[in-house]
Amino acid sequence: xxxxxxxxxxxxxxxxxxxxxxxxxxxxxxxxxxxxxxxxxxxxxxxxxxxxxxxxxxxxxxxxxxxxxxxxxxxxxxxxxxxxxxxxxxxxxxxxxxxxxxxxxxxxxxxxxxxxxxxxxxxxxxxxxxxxxxxxxxxxxxxxxxxxxxxxxxxxxxxxxxxxxxxxxxxxxxxxxxxxxxxxxxxxxxxxxxxxxxxxxxxxxxxxxxxxxxxxxxxxxxxxxxxxxxxxxxxx
Numbered sequence: 001x002x003x004x005x006x007x008x009x010x011x012x013x014x015x016x017x018x019x020x021x022x023x024x025x026x027x028x029x030x031x032x033x034x035x036x037x038x039x040x041x042x043x044x045x046x047x048x049x050x051x052x053x054x055x056x057x058x059x060x061x062x063x064x065x066x067x068x069x070x071x072x073x074x075x076x077x078x079x080x081x082x083x084x085x086x087x088x089x090x091x092x093x094x095x096x097x098x099x100x101x102x103x104x105x106x107x108x109x110x111x112x113x114x115x116x117x118x119x120x121x122x123x124x125x126x127x128x129x130x131x132x133x134x135x136x137x138x139x140x141x142x143x144x145x146x147x148x149x150x151x152x153x154x155x156x157x158x159x160x161x162x163x164x165x166x167x168x169x170x171x172x173x174x175x176x177x178x179x180x181x182x183x184x185x186x187x188x189x190x191x192x193x194x195x196x197x198x199x200x201x202x203x204x205x206x207x208x209x210x211x212x213x214x215x216x217x218x219x220x221x222x223x224x225x226x227x228x229x230x231x232x233x234x235x236x
Contacts, residue, residue, distance in 0.1 A: 008031055033158055
């Protein structure tokens with residue numbers, strides 16, 4: 001059974017014959033934008049494809065004394081690739097470390113997280129600029145039968161993804177800055193000063209001088225005053 005890496009190699013060879021080195025380069029770009037493989041993985045997979053008669057090769061003069069192999073897809077390989085294209089893709093677990101970090105963002109210093117997301121934002125902006133430059137080579141979307149349609153389709157996905165990621169990073173930065181500003185205001189706010197105790201008012205009596213009048217409403221939450229002069233027959 002052909003692996004997904006095998007189909008990635010067949011996809012590259014369906015466009016044109018390539019050497020092993022050129023296949024590794026293709027795995028860096030453009031295939032590397034959505035499917036990666038190490039050089040050490042490519043050679044063993046090529047041998048399996050050759051053994052399955054999905055790929056063939058011819059030896060041609062190389063730049064040095066040794067001859068190099070140029071690999072091509074066979075008719076059988078093209079037929080199997082055509083059938084694979086319309087099969088449902090394998091379900092794979094999603095792994096997004098930045099998204100995982102955002103899930104635990106409430107534990108971290110907002111100012112430090114702003115720095116992290118600012119770096120990510122700049123990286124996605126650089127990728128978007130690269131994709132936009134590549135899109136400028138297209139005057140319009142190629143026809144579906146053209147090999148360049150695949151270039152355009154994957155490029156369009158990349159542009160859409162980077163725009164989405166940029167918008168999300170900017171939203172995160174705005175949210176984290178607002179949270180950091182609230183924390184800063186709370187740290188700078190003066191401590192609350194407790195209210196002073198109630199001060200009694202006084203009635204003045206010729207016989208006893210100052211007669212205190214306590215506001216029981218303020219003292220005990222009762223809407224009445226206690227008039228000492230009235231209780232003891234002293235009037236002002």
